[in-house]
Amino acid sequence: xxxxxxxxxxxxxxxxxxxxxxxxxxxxxxxxxxxxxxxxxxxxxxxxxxxxxxxxxxxxxxxxxxxxxxxxxxxxxxxxxxxxxxxxxxxxxxxxxxxxxxxxxxxxxxxxxxxxxxxxxxxxxxxxxxxxxxxxxxxxxxxxxxxxxxxxxxxxxxxxxxxxxxxxxxxxxxxxxxxxxxxxxxxxxxxxxxxxxxxxxxxxxxxxxxxxxxxxxxxxxxxxxxxxxxxxxxxxxxxxxxxxxxxxxxxxxxxxxxxxxxxxxxxxxxxxxxxxxxxxxxxxxxxxxxxxxxxxxxxxxxxxxxxxxxxxxxxxxxxxxxxxxxxxxxxxxxxxxxxxxxxxxxxxxxxxxxxxxxxxxxxxxxxxxxxxxxxxxxxxxxxxxxxxxxxxxxxxxxxxxxxxxxxxxxxxxxxxxxxxxxxxxxxxxxxxxxxxxxxxxxxxxxxxxxxxxxxxxxxxxxxxxxxxxxxxxxxxxxxxxxxxxxxxxxxxxxxxxxxxxxxxxxxxxxxxxxxxxxxxxxxx
Amino acid sequence: xxxxxxxxxxxxxxxxxxxxxxxxxxxxxxxxxxxxxxxxxxxxxxxxxxxxxxxxxxxxxxxxxxxxxxxxxxxxxxxxxxxxxxxxxxxxxxxxxxxxxxxxxxxxxxxxxxxxxxxxxxxxxxxxxxxxxxxxxxxxxxxxxxxxxxxxxxxxxxxxxxxxxxxxxxxxxxxxxxxxxxxxxxxxxxxxxxxxxxxxxxxxxxxxxxxxxxxxxxxxxxxxxxxxxxxxxxxxxxxxxxxxxxxxxxxxxxxxxxxxxxxxxxxxxxxxxxxxxxxxxxxxxxxxxxxxxxxxxxxxxxxxxxxxxxxxxxxxxxxxxxxxxxxxxxxxxxxxxxxxxxxxxxxxxxxxxxxxxxxxx
Numbered sequence: 001x002x003x004x005x006x007x008x009x010x011x012x013x014x015x016x017x018x019x020x021x022x023x024x025x026x027x028x029x030x031x032x033x034x035x036x037x038x039x040x041x042x043x044x045x046x047x048x049x050x051x052x053x054x055x056x057x058x059x060x061x062x063x064x065x066x067x068x069x070x071x072x073x074x075x076x077x078x079x080x081x082x083x084x085x086x087x088x089x090x091x092x093x094x095x096x097x098x099x100x101x102x103x104x105x106x107x108x109x110x111x112x113x114x115x116x117x118x119x120x121x122x123x124x125x126x127x128x129x130x131x132x133x134x135x136x137x138x139x140x141x142x143x144x145x146x147x148x149x150x151x152x153x154x155x156x157x158x159x160x161x162x163x164x165x166x167x168x169x170x171x172x173x174x175x176x177x178x179x180x181x182x183x184x185x186x187x188x189x190x191x192x193x194x195x196x197x198x199x200x201x202x203x204x205x206x207x208x209x210x211x212x213x214x215x216x217x218x219x220x221x222x223x224x225x226x227x228x229x230x231x232x233x234x235x236x237x238x239x240x241x242x243x244x245x246x247x248x249x250x251x252x253x254x255x256x257x258x259x260x261x262x263x264x265x266x267x268x269x270x271x272x273x274x275x276x277x278x279x280x281x282x283x284x285x286x287x288x289x290x291x292x293x294x295x296x297x298x299x300x301x302x303x304x305x306x307x308x309x310x311x312x313x314x315x316x317x318x319x320x321x322x323x324x325x326x327x328x329x330x331x332x333x334x335x336x337x338x339x340x341x342x343x344x345x346x347x348x349x350x351x352x353x354x355x356x357x358x359x360x361x362x363x364x365x366x367x368x369x370x371x372x373x374x375x376x377x378x379x380x381x382x383x384x385x386x387x388x389x390x391x392x393x394x395x396x397x398x399x400x401x402x403x404x405x406x407x408x409x410x411x412x413x414x415x416x417x418x419x420x421x422x423x424x425x426x427x428x429x430x431x432x433x434x435x436x437x438x439x440x441x442x443x444x445x446x447x448x449x450x451x452x453x454x455x456x457x458x459x460x461x462x463x464x465x466x467x468x469x470x471x472x473x474x475x476x477x478x479x480x481x482x483x484x485x486x487x488x489x490x491x492x493x494x495x496x497x498x499x500x501x502x503x504x505x506x507x508x509x510x511x512x513x514x515x516x517x518x519x520x521x522x523x524x
Numbered sequence: 525x526x527x528x529x530x531x532x533x534x535x536x537x538x539x540x541x542x543x544x545x546x547x548x549x550x551x552x553x554x555x556x557x558x559x560x561x562x563x564x565x566x567x568x569x570x571x572x573x574x575x576x577x578x579x580x581x582x583x584x585x586x587x588x589x590x591x592x593x594x595x596x597x598x599x600x601x602x603x604x605x606x607x608x609x610x611x612x613x614x615x616x617x618x619x620x621x622x623x624x625x626x627x628x629x630x631x632x633x634x635x636x637x638x639x640x641x642x643x644x645x646x647x648x649x650x651x652x653x654x655x656x657x658x659x660x661x662x663x664x665x666x667x668x669x670x671x672x673x674x675x676x677x678x679x680x681x682x683x684x685x686x687x688x689x690x691x692x693x694x695x696x697x698x699x700x701x702x703x704x705x706x707x708x709x710x711x712x713x714x715x716x717x718x719x720x721x722x723x724x725x726x727x728x729x730x731x732x733x734x735x736x737x738x739x740x741x742x743x744x745x746x747x748x749x750x751x752x753x754x755x756x757x758x759x760x761x762x763x764x765x766x767x768x769x770x771x772x773x774x775x776x777x778x779x780x781x782x783x784x785x786x787x788x789x790x791x792x793x794x795x796x797x798x799x800x801x802x803x804x805x806x807x808x809x810x811x812x813x814x815x816x817x818x819x820x821x822x823x824x825x826x827x828x829x830x831x832x833x834x835x836x837x838x839x840x841x842x843x844x845x846x847x848x849x850x851x852x853x854x855x856x857x858x859x860x861x862x863x864x865x866x867x868x869x870x871x872x873x874x875x876x877x878x879x880x881x882x883x884x885x
Binding site: 323325347348349355357362363364365366368369373376377378388389390392432 | 749750753757761762765767771772830
């Protein structure tokens, strides 16, 4: 970049650029409907630095970033300084002029346009008379794409690119617009591990180019790898900063939740291995080899079985076959020893198999409906009077009970699910499944997009359910979670179960042993 | 709009509620900071949303009364308004079910015509007119069912399917009467369109209005108090999640289009009862647009999942009040169209603006 404040040649990540911060926010407050979302928050980021912004869901990260991007206006009294000069951000345009670019989880690209057209969206180059000049757009954005090492050209149609590549287009658009402050909001949520690595290399490269990067993430591993400094928000307030050398999980978590997490994972259940009772037995289940090769395994009563593997290994697809969401072409399923057919989700639920989807917003919840309605959806037919009329009293009771037992934090079961934080949404979805009284519970990424506090509560709930004798299958991409809560772990690769750790006489459940199977190496 | 963003103020009160292994029962009573709204606020908001357009309706009625020579708010005129609103109300009730699932039914006007033709033909049968009403309802139900089958099981877009049947069924209606008006001066069910229930001497409520109110009440019950109703909202809110929750989505779609057809058939009974006649070409022309307008005015979301039957009732009344009031004011037919169209757009724009304002302040 041409006008950075950092001397790129002498960049030293251990000692991030001194002097004036590229962006500084001071005394920022924001009030919504009488509720203080942000209280006197401050934040600094220097050019050539990756600053990780952390906090639980609801801590105010997104609100703060929306103020930075001009989507919200801060209350009077705060200050935003670029290179030490106070500026006013009163809309997306002024944020962009100030060199601020934000890349949200939900990418804002037009899939039906080319890369070049997207980069120039709203700022198209045209001939005299308004005819669009595609060639000029394509040639002038080529250098940026090259600098980012993009594996696609300016003429590629954005809709045909992977999520990771689309992210690259967004970054290219930001750099092309001469942005010097880049905010990445949980950029790795939808990426595979290889794509994540590539993104990390890119982010580090941008750091050496002197760009100030604000990186929002829930994943501790990413923060270790990338961050030069961590700023933590808690309940809408500034909770503190940690320098590179002080970054550790415990310190961050303590700042985020304001207390120690003595036992993060809960594993008090103890499956009866002496008198095993196999609740679910899957034998040779397959979709014909497209995504899932014949898979066989079983789950004991009260057992938490982990299903690990890289993204795309076929774990979700296998779960959907068991649940009947997709059609199996071969294999058998036995429940309590009895062979059953599962022709669809309705039948699966009736037989006692429940599936928590990995994408709760798109495939799980009814965001406009109340928490109570969401919780009761699976059992209203069972509860109905005369097979038809809703039992409102019973439904209200179920909702209240679920709120209490799962510790849902919302004003009442009448509020819409869409207004809750990720962790509470997940509890609502889980409550719906539990109301149906499942024997087998399949949890697909149960803590995705859930803050630290709620994560720990979900682990406690899983443990309690196992103690009640439910057979639980946990699909997760977070290895510490798998290691922390599972009794036994199956590893999938390329649609097949390639290994098993834990259980009687098995290898120890460690991240190394699981990764060895997942990546296709023999365990040492 | 309620912000869907998860990072809007939660203020989760970590001390009381999020203890990892302590304080199990304290949560429900804990003082919640601001996760969403209080129960009372939620109830208030949903009441306000249902009331939505009620102020517009009242203002229109008062305005027409004041500027229309004090002739609008009279018993006789209100009875006329109720009759005018009733057929649209019945069609719009069916349309509400359809739009709640995220669909649309463009064919109701044509179905109304075809079933009215069927009713008139059956009323002239030598065995007597007793079959007229059942035949009429059956025609509506069957055509609605065909729409539903193509949409639910054929996976065709509702707009396309019902656009097709809008045209084809209109042709069918003309075919049934050989493109002539069928007339029956001794129509057995003409009382439906012309009589009323006398509540005390001199004051009668038109049967048309009673039917419309009954349809609204039954619709309310089905939507808000039955399993089916919850599932209709669920399918409209998130079809993928509905399927994974074990809901038979095609069956729900089949139901709403069949119901819409059935209610269009009922509309056929009502309009032919008023006229003692049916004409395949003219009857029910562009009724679907009035029905859709009533649903939209009532605040039902076009993408599905949000809305109420009370809103639809108010919407239908607004349209009827507008037509009636503009006639009272002596506005020409041409200008009536223009004014009605602009009021529909304006009212909905106002509503959107009001709701956004509500979320901000």
